[in-house]
Amino acid sequence: MALLTGSKKIKTVVFISGTGSNLKSLIKFSKLKKSPISIKMIISNDYKAKGLQYANIYKIKKKIFNFKNTFSEKKVINELEKSDINLICLAGFMKILSKDFVKNFKGKILNIHPSLLPKYKGLNTHERAIRNKDKYSGCTVHFVNSRLDSGKIINQKKVRIKRLDTPKTLAKRILIQEHKLYPAAIIKALSL
Known part of the structure; x- marks a missing residue:
């Protein structure tokens, strides 16, 4: 970029x-x-x-x-x-x-997505991660291309899924990481 x-x-x-x-x-x-x-x-x-x-x-x-x-x-x-x-x-x-x-x-659109892409593109990411008994979920910042949540990944942050997590509690913890990840991803994307 x-x-x-x-x-x-x-x-x-x-x-x-x-x-x-x-x-x-x-x-x-x-x-x-x-x-x-x-x-x-x-x-x-x-x-x-x-x-x-x-x-x-x-x-x-x-x-x-x-x-x-x-x-x-x-x-x-x-x-x-x-x-x-x-x-x-x-x-x-x-x-x-x-x-x-x-x-x-092209190359100038970034998106933040609440899963560790390429896993769980689209909606209801937290429910799907919990239902599949994943140990981790997280968030991803990626370049946007013409396919849903499929652009080149800039960076990701893992978040451990706790035993008693609900989609709501997991979403809350992931959101905290999103707020840190997006600025860092912008800096990284601009230097690519």
């Missing part, structure tokens, strides 16, 4: 659908002096997404698009190009981007 250009921070957008806890973590990371990114925009497919509150708190531009068709994706692409965005971070974004969208930003 090697987008690092001197001391200028990379203009970044974060796509969310929910509470935005990874978004909050990325915003805090972006405020650090050593951070290579500057979050210029938050995009959601859900106007009720709780994470949109961080746009107001941190005074970041926010946009809501429905992502139901290629027409709305074209509007998103125009918005990103207009704002000179060079990095897209998906953080709990629950829509699958089209092949054309991904091609438009």
